[in-house]
Amino acid sequence: MTNKIEISSIIKKRTLGLSFVLGAASLAFAQQKVNVSGKIVDQQNNAVPYASVTFSNKANKLFSDAALTDEKGAYQLQLSPGNYDISIEAIDFKKSMLNKQISAAGNLGNFTVISESSSTNGKTQDIEGVTITAASTKAYRVELDKKVYDPSTDIISKGGNLQDVLTNVPSVSVDTDGTVSMRGNSNVKFLINGKPSALLGIDSGANALQSIPADQIERIEVITNPSSKFEASGTAGILNIILKKSKGMGFNGSVVGSLGYLPTTSLNTNLSWKKGDWTWFLNGGGGYRKGEGKSDSDTRFFDPLTLATTRYFEQNSRNKSESNNYNATAGFNVDLTEKTSFNLSGMIRNFSSDSDNKVDNINYDAARVLNSYSQTKALGNSSNLSLQGDVGLDHKFNGNGHNIALSLSLQRSNNKSTEDSKEYNQSVFGYGTLGNNNTVNKSVIGKVDYELPLGEKSKLEAGYRIDRNTNDYDFLNSETDLNLKFGIVDAYSGNTVYDETINAGYAQFKSKFDKLGYQLGLRAENSNINIEYQSLSGNTSNKKKDYTGFFPSVFLSYDLGGDRNDQLLLNYSRRINRPRSWFLIPYPTSLANRQNLFRGNEDLNPSYVDSFELGYAVQKKKFTINPTLYYRKTTDDVKFVLLSQSIGSDVLVTSPYNVGNQANYGLDLNLTADLFPWYKIMASADLYGYKSEGSYFDPSRMQTPLSFEGSGFSTRLRLTNSFKIDKTLNMQLQGFYRGGEKTASSTSKDMYVLNFGANKTIWKNNGTIAFNIQDILGTRGRNTTSLGPGYERDSYMRWSPRTFNISLTYRFKQGEKIDAPKKKKDINANSQGADDQGPPM
Known part of the structure; x- marks a missing residue:
């Protein structure tokens, strides 16, 4: 249940x-x-x-x-x-x-109460869909259009953050640098309660994931093949993060404090008050985090014709950081009438960090004899302030599922960063750079969703959505040379305004005939993008993009035998991967590491993917198993290419390119089993391969196009063992393995990680104390070999060392439980918190 x-x-x-x-x-x-x-x-x-x-x-x-x-x-x-x-x-x-x-x-x-399984005369329930369910104590369950992970049973991430929770979610993996991927694809779309949210920041990466406490997360929905009702972006799929809300009548809540080593501290609370037609909630907290990371690389340069080594360049980087964050979300829901409800909420998030990065730069000749040595010291600080307001109105025309929901979301995010870098040759000052970045992101999202039942087993759904996004980037990079002459670097400074408007409409029809359920949908999206760039010296450029895409989806389900929990699932959808705004900025935005730069590509186009899945879902009292075969074909695939800034240059520049087509295929297998009353396991395996082909060309650094071909196969395995020692004490031991992977331009080695956690219930079930160790063996690091024209680079990256954490949770008023929220949309979400309910069969 x-x-x-x-x-x-x-x-x-x-x-x-x-x-x-x-x-x-x-x-x-x-x-x-x-x-x-x-x-x-x-x-x-x-x-x-x-x-x-x-x-x-x-x-x-x-x-x-x-x-x-x-x-x-x-x-x-x-x-x-x-x-x-x-x-x-x-x-x-x-x-x-x-x-x-x-x-x-x-x-x-x-x-x-009488079971519904023997009933053959379902009415509105038939069109709400067959959901494959499990006991609430299970950490993982399979539903028709998504997989749902409940972090409440996850001891290892107690006292942690969203990034820690994602490392345990089936079909999801988190790289050492915080990059989140699904089935080997990092183009993941994040939603908070069913919609894009400033809580994750805009383009904030791993820092945003670390600012959301694990204790504020109700569940995570993994949607690998979304229906037409979802926005079409995110070729890997969607991760919908559902935050906690009201659970009962009266005043309820919990407070969680944690302390860990490097160190880390946090204090978070979830409060709710429900009385009559009103429900109020407040979630908030903050914390401090200290981090250490390292990154080493060794680059061999060679003659492309003779392959003879010409020189070596080695970099060793050590980074220390400190960060503070807090966030608060408050709101209410009120039933205006028996059929109409209104909701309003607001959110504020602040994140700030300071970093100290030291990089050793060592040059050797072809015989590996030292030529020169320098050290780069970079001090950086950044801050982010995000605000969001949401309002929604839901109306039920009757009790048979004839509904309409309207919502509006306003978001603003302000990011500021400064980076002061100095390079010393044999302890003698050589040159310095100072970079200032100020980015303001504004977003308006409006939605209307309409549902109309047709008979007892069919439903028609339609809706409209508008996304209006404006990102204003200001970069100012200056340098000081050996003679202490200060000057602004015009090529690395300027203002870029990224303006995007997406209009979308969808319609889908769902029904069921005997044991066969089906849903057919079509979504149309028009993207209008304008990029204006102006350097400090007055050089300007303007790039406009306007394209319309159609995104169909087909979902089929077949009930096997008399048990609704055994189903065969077949689905198809078409998706789009729009380039992120900073991928289109046509100049390097940072000079801190002069030998390794990132530069955007304003000619970058979106990628399109056709995705197919064939799955089988069985969920019993003691176990669940869900194998899924999948295949994705991507056109205009985007790859990050590492090239020399110019022929013979030691400076390497990473840029995104549309390189051609890529096919991905694999088996995604997830399993839970209650082997004994005291021992449970949750296992997942992703066996996937790919084949890509194409070419890329940059006239500023290349004379002829370079081909881009490759194929490979890799694995990701995860096993979580849960032990119940007694009624109050539980333990978990988790192992993760990522196999080596080879692409057209890089090869990575395999990696394994071991984590441990334990928790004990205290204070008459009103409190919980938890302890965990992340990366017991200290093996969480990435070894990669990158290949390019005239160079070969071996690199190692470790995001953070082994960490420890202890947390204490106190819950109050938990006994005053009442009915769960009515099944209706919450702002941009349905009863599950998702942007849509997907294809109920």
């Missing part, structure tokens, strides 16, 4: 006049409430967890209340004596109604 509870009957309180309110309030206070309890069971007398039990007072609705059963099917609450209509609802069970006279405190006994 899942913890996603669909509840259509919520207590409604209406104001019928001042005198009536005062009179009813007086009567309410005059009544003495009594404690009642009971249990919900099925026909085999098994407990039904997370069922909604609603007590409607027949004389006065103000005396009505509701409760949510716990894991053992039990509930309790306080009621005023009187006559009550009792409604019981739970997923996979028929709605039950009964009447009860309550006069005194006591146990009401067992109420029995």
